[in-house]
């Protein structure tokens with residue numbers, strides 16, 4: 001085996017067709033602003049902000065500086081029965097940016113950990129209040145909540161679940177997804193119809209009795225499944241049904257938090273307040289892995305009972321509130337605020353929407369969906385080869401147009417930089433059109 005082949009073989013890559021990738025790898029060695037650099041020196045424009053992570057651009061100088069300084073000053077300190085200044089400061093900053101009443105924040109290292117933490121908080125909340133019968137968790141078809149056992153179980157993406165079907169956590173149900181190509185294809189922003197799909201929650205309440213249900217978890221805009229904005233009135237209806245039955249509502253904002261919808265949180269954009277919010281990605285601009293779970297006061301207060309010397313929740317990660325990650329998060333918060341990032345994002349939304357919808361006439365395209373700076377172009381699958389067209393588009397963009405795009409099967413997903421340049425955005429979509437024109 002050649003040293004090169006050996007080098008590539010050692011890394012078992014996540015969510016990747018390893019054998020196909022390693023035949024002709026796409027390897028990145030640098031990133032600056034809105035461009036990656038490949039191992040042959042080529043510069044590539046990034047249409048996906050990392051993996052929905054890096055809205056401020058790569059290697060933002062203020063975040064780089066904060067991380068360099070922090071790692072030399074305090075590299076690590078446990079946060080079990082001790083603390084570091086940066087974690088407290090970041091929790092304060094994030095809760096200040098959050099909707100009113102979200103005054104407490106628990107740190108994790110990823111979106112998957114945030115989701116499983118949020119689910120545990122929901123179960124613990126009811127138990128602490130003497131409603132231990134509330135154990136059932138409800139997710140939604142096509143939802144993505146990470147890959148740990150809790151998140152995988154409430155998730156609704158079949159390939160992620162099918163190999164583990166017998167081992168999903170018990171007591172989980174799913175409401176229907178909101179995708180409707182017949183009625184809502186090519187909607188701009190929130191589809192006008194579909195609020196009634198939230199009533200599916202009533203079906204599960206009738207089946208199990210509301211007193212057995214702990215929480216409902218949804219992405220306010222489903223991301224990984226190919227960008228599904230909520231129909232008008234849908235999230236409001238979910239909130240209403242949860243309130244009627246004492247069920248907690250969890251928004252999984254791993255993608256939507258920190259500006260992707262032009263507001264710090266999707267809860268603010270839609271003006272619907274959940275009880276718990278899970279986040280990650282944009283919290284540190286993707287620079288250091290970190291997630292956070294935000295809870296409203298009533299959730300936190302439910303745990304703050306019993307003898308004061310007792311640990312209130314037996315949950316946490318070695319790296320919860322890691323000082324270097326927290327320093328990256330603090331610098332990211334500074335940039336979001338000092339550079340008025342969210343206003344800039346709002347200003348870009350229309351341009352992005354128009355560019356995406358210019359693909360509506362393309363023969364491969366069966367739907368275009370968007371909201372904020374989240375967008376998807378769905379192509380019809382080739383006969384007998386689902387995913388092939390999307391993957392070919394991804395590879396052609398990379399090799400021929402020096403463009404990084406993300407495809408989930410035949411759906412092209414876009415997550416432009418929150419501070420993208422409109423001309424670069426336009427140029428990137430011209431390149432994507434050339435690619436779609438060139439493939440079968």
Ligand code: PXG
Nearest residue numbers: 110111112144145146219223224252254255
């Ligand atoms: N919840 C949501 C809503 C997510 O989007 C996670 C949880 C899990 O986060 P971690 O950090 O554990 O990966 C995510 C992650 C895609 C794609 O192509 C999106 C994610 C992950 C992989 C691919 O859209 N989001």
